[in-house]
Each structure stands twice: as C-alpha cells, then as structure tokens.
Amino acid sequence: MHSNSIKVTDLRLKYPGSKEKIFNHLNIEIKDKEKVLLLGPSGCGKSTLLNVLAGIVPELVELPMKYDELEIDKEAAVIFQDPDSQFCMPKVYEEMAFILENQRVPAAEMKPRIEKALRAVGLDVDESQYINALSGGMKQKLAIAGTLLQDAHTLFLDEPSAMLDSEATKQLWHLLIDIWHEQTVVIVEHKVEYIWQHVDRVIVMSEQGEIIQQGTPAYILEHHAELLSDYGVWHPGAWDYAPAKLTFEQRTEPVFEFQKGIVKRGKRDLYRVDELAIGLGEWIVITGHNGAGKTTLLESMLQMVPYSGEMYYEDRRLTKVRDAAKHLYLVYQNPELQFIQNSVYDEIHVNYYHQHKKTAQEKTTAMLEMLQLAHVSEQHPFELSMGQKRRLSVATALSSPADMILLDEPTFGLDSRNTFQLIELFKRRVQEGQTVMMVTHDPHIVERYPSRRLHVENGILTEVPVNYV
Numbered sequence: 001m002h003s004n005s006i007k008v009t010d011l012r013l014k015y016p017g018s019k020e021k022i023f024n025h026l027n028i029e030i031k032d033k034e035k036v037l038l039l040g041p042s043g044c045g046k047s048t049l050l051n052v053l054a055g056i057v058p059e060l061v062e063l064p065m066k067y068d069e070l071e072i073d074k075e076a077a078v079i080f081q082d083p084d085s086q087f088c089m090p091k092v093y094e095e096m097a098f099i100l101e102n103q104r105v106p107a108a109e110m111k112p113r114i115e116k117a118l119r120a121v122g123l124d125v126d127e128s129q130y131i132n133a134l135s136g137g138m139k140q141k142l143a144i145a146g147t148l149l150q151d152a153h154t155l156f157l158d159e160p161s162a163m164l165d166s167e168a169t170k171q172l173w174h175l176l177i178d179i180w181h182e183q184t185v186v187i188v189e190h191k192v193e194y195i196w197q198h199v200d201r202v203i204v205m206s207e208q209g210e211i212i213q214q215g216t217p218a219y220i221l222e223h224h225a226e227l228l229s230d231y232g233v234w235h236p237g238a239w240d241y242a243p244a245k246l247t248f249e250q251r252t253e254p255v256f257e258f259q260k261g262i263v264k265r266g267k268r269d270l271y272r273v274d275e276l277a278i279g280l281g282e283w284i285v286i287t288g289h290n291g292a293g294k295t296t297l298l299e300s301m302l303q304m305v306p307y308s309g310e311m312y313y314e315d316r317r318l319t320k321v322r323d324a325a326k327h328l329y330l331v332y333q334n335p336e337l338q339f340i341q342n343s344v345y346d347e348i349h350v351n352y353y354h355q356h357k358k359t360a361q362e363k364t365t366a367m368l369e370m371l372q373l374a375h376v377s378e379q380h381p382f383e384l385s386m387g388q389k390r391r392l393s394v395a396t397a398l399s400s401p402a403d404m405i406l407l408d409e410p411t412f413g414l415d416s417r418n419t420f421q422l423i424e425l426f427k428r429r430v431q432e433g434q435t436v437m438m439v440t441h442d443p444h445i446v447e448r449y450p451s452r453r454l455h456v457e458n459g460i461l462t463e464v465p466v467n468y469v
C-alpha cells in the first residue's frame with residue numbers, strides 16, 4: 001500500500017513563448033490521505049499545478065519545467081471539468097473494460113468488477129449504453145467509476161462540476177466524499193459550498209501563481225474571506241459581497257404581449273401561457289426544472305421556433321425574426337453561438353458602430369474594461385476561456401440597442417467576481433429602462449434581484465409573487 005506524500009520543491013515552469021514564469025520557486029507537499037483544495041483567481045495556474053502533481057505535465061503535455069525534487073503517484077486518477085475529454089471508447093462498458101485491460105485483468109473477471117463500480121456511483125446503465133447519450137452529471141459519475149476500477153490511491157479533481165447544474169453538482173460531491181476516505185485528494189474548484197467542510201487544508205494562490213495563504217477551511221474563512229471574494233471563489237460567505245438589491249417603482253405600460261399562448265417543442269405542447277405582458281425597466285427571472293422549455297419561451301419571443309397564440313410588440317403583431325430582433329436580443333447559454341467577428345474588440349464594437357459612429361470606440365473600450373476583457377481584445381472569441389466567452393456574449397447583448405435582453409443562464413459556471421459584475425451591469429440596464437429577462441437556476445439571484453418571477457410547472461407558466469423586503 002502507498003503511504004507516500006506528493007511533493008515538488010523549487011518548481012519553475014513557463015509556457016513556451018511567454019516571458020513570465022507561471023511558477024517561480026514554488027514548493028508544495030500533500031500528505032498521504034490529505035484532502036486539499038487549491039483556490040485562486042482565474043488563470044493563476046491552479047490547473048497547471050494539478051497537472052504537474054498528477055504527472056500529466058510533462059509526461060503528456062510538454063512544458064519547460066525545472067525542479068529540485070518531484071514525488072508523484074504514478075497510479076493517480078484525474079477527473080476533468082469537461083467529461084467528454086476523458087473517455088476513449090464509445091460505450092460505457094467498453095470504456096470500463098479498456099481500463100481493466102490496461103491492468104491485465106482477465107476478461108472473465110471484468111463484468112462483475114464493472115458492475116460493482118457502476119453500482120458504487122449509482123449509474124444504472126446496460127451494456128449497450130453509449131457515453132454520448134448520457135447527461136453531464138452521468139458522464140462525471142462514469143469518470144469516477146473509472147477511478148474506482150483503477151484503484152487509484154490519489155485523486156486529482158479539476159473543476160469536475162464546472163459543466164453541471166446545482167443538483168448534479170451536489171450529487172457529484174456527495175458521491176466523491178462518500179468514497180474518498182482512503183485516498184489523497186487534490187481539488188481545483190471555485191464552487192466550494194459542498195466540499196468546504198470536508199477538506200483538511202485550503203491553499204490560496206495569487207494571480208502570480210504563488211502560494212500566499214494556507215490553513216484549515218475555518219481559518220481561511222475567518223481571516224481571508226475578502227481575499228477569496230476578490231478571487232471569485234464561491235466560499236460560504238460569498239453572497240455577503242454581492243451587489244445590493246434594486247427597488248422597483250410601479251410597473252410601466254406593457255410593450256410586449258403574448259396572448260392565449262402555447263410553447264411547443266416541435267409538434268409537442270410544453271406549457272400554456274394564458275397571458276404574458278412585459279413593460280420596460282423590468283427584471284424578470286424564469287424558473288422551472290431542466291427540460292421544461294424555459295429557453296424555448298425566449299426563442300418563441302424572437303419568432304425562432306413555432307408556438308401557438310399571438311405576440312405583439314407595441315400593438316404590432318410579431319411573426320418574423322427580423323421584426324422581433326429590432327426590440328429583443330437573445331443570449332444563449334453556449335456563448336459560441338453568438339460570435340460573428342474575428343476579434344473580441346470587433347464583437348462589441350460592431351453594435352456600437354451601427355448606433356453612433358463617433359462614440360463607438362470609447363464605449364467599446366469602457367465595456368471591455370468593465371468585463372475584464374481588455375487584455376484579450378485582440379484575440380479571436382473562440383480562443384477565450386469559458387468565463388471570458390460568457391462575459392463577451394453578455395457584452396454583445398448589452399452593447400445592442402434592444403429594449404429587452406433575453407438571457408439563458410448568463411451566470412452559469414462563472415466565479416463570484418464575474419457573476420457580481422454581470423449583476424451590476426444588469427442593474428444598470430434595468431435602471432436605464434431596458435428589460436432584462438433571464439432563465440436561471442440560481443436561488444440567490446431569484447431571491448434577491450428580480451421584479452417578477454415566472455415559473456414553468458405542470459404544463460403552465462405562472463407568475464410567482466416576489467418577496468420584497
């Protein structure tokens with residue numbers, strides 16, 4: 001049995017072509033069976049450090065690195081944020097058998113082992129199940145089942161819940177905490193609410209990739225909560241740093257109406273919308289379970305998908321995308337669907353330029369600064385990180401002259417710092433008389449900010465009273 005620690009001393013590492021080192025004289029040691037959480041701002045090298053400790057760098061990814069001492073566990077298992085990037089085979093059972101083949105397990109012994117591992121993670125699938133048909137949460141369970149078959153002593157987790165909604169995130173962490181007792185575990189994650197109480201040590205890294213604080217979760221929270229908030233970590237007190245609520249005046253006259261409506265998916269009726277009337281300067285959230293058709297309502301408003309009933313904007317009937325797009329702007333959950341330009345700068349500039357040529361440059365620069373995208377303004381939108389893409393897609397909407405901005409889970413997967421910046425932007429827009437309408441699963445946003453809440457359940461869209469304090 002292993003009883004080794006994992007450590008690196010005096011690590012120096014840089015990306016090819018970059019002047020700055022990511023790590024300069026970094027030392028870290030993780031004891032046997034210790035559970036460690038690595039925190040720090042986006043881009044500070046947390047994932048790179050995890051990859052060094054896991055042996056991925058330089059074994060699979062070559063980066064110029066030097067060190068005095070490096071002790072790693074050659075049998076370690078890694079779970080990444082994008083579940084699809086970690087599978088080699090098309091079917092669940094083939095993927096699991098592939099892991100066992102690498103350990104030279106006889107074919108006759110494979111099936112009971114595979115079934116045991118799948119049972120342990122609560123993944124109920126048969127032998128013909130294709131991996132690409134599983135949900136994100138199920139794919140991550142499969143990745144964990146793979147680590148059980150490897151019998152890995154060390155587990156590296158690189159934001160394994162990044163692509164999951166809150167329910168699947170909760171399930172994932174409960175499962176991992178249940179099975180990790182005998183393992184050394186190193187975690188990179190900014191949504192920490194489910195694991196905060198279950199780790200032994202929190203290590204905080206700076207923008208420069210230096211370890212600046214470490215200690216028990218209780219110590220870090222008591223003495224360095226503000227630092228965690230600056231770095232965008234969703235720590236247990238993160239919402240204490242959130243933007244203040246808005247107070248809403250009387251509702252304005254409706255400009256958009258949907259009467260005797262039925263939202264459809266193809267030919268199938270999803271739910272009724274008896275009457276929906278929306279004015280300017282409102283902040284509306286749409287809630288309901290996954291797959292209920294919340295995004296489909298936004299697409300219907302833009303006349304992109306068929307529906308039953310009639311929609312009007314300022315008493316003119318809407319039937320064409322072209323007419324709806326004069327007043328409404330939709331931001332999808334997958335930001336890449338929005339992008340039409342070859343640089344981040346142009347993506348925002350093009351909207352401002354069409355509105356007012358003289359102020360376009362100034363407004364574009366201000367928007368880039370505010371959303372922390374100035375340093376990547378020359379890059380192609382597809383080269384950005386997920387969080388940067390999400391902010392850019394929202395920026396394109398906010399730079400459009402539309403009266404109503406429709407957003408599909410705009411804060412999904414973002415750290416707290418970027419989430420709060422977007423909330424500030426939405427507040428400003430609402431105060432300026434634009435209407436923000438968003439699909440969200442975030443209970444904190446639902447409780448704090450909207451003037452109205454629409455909820456999809458049991459085949460009908462209803463309005464839920466919003467509590468104002």
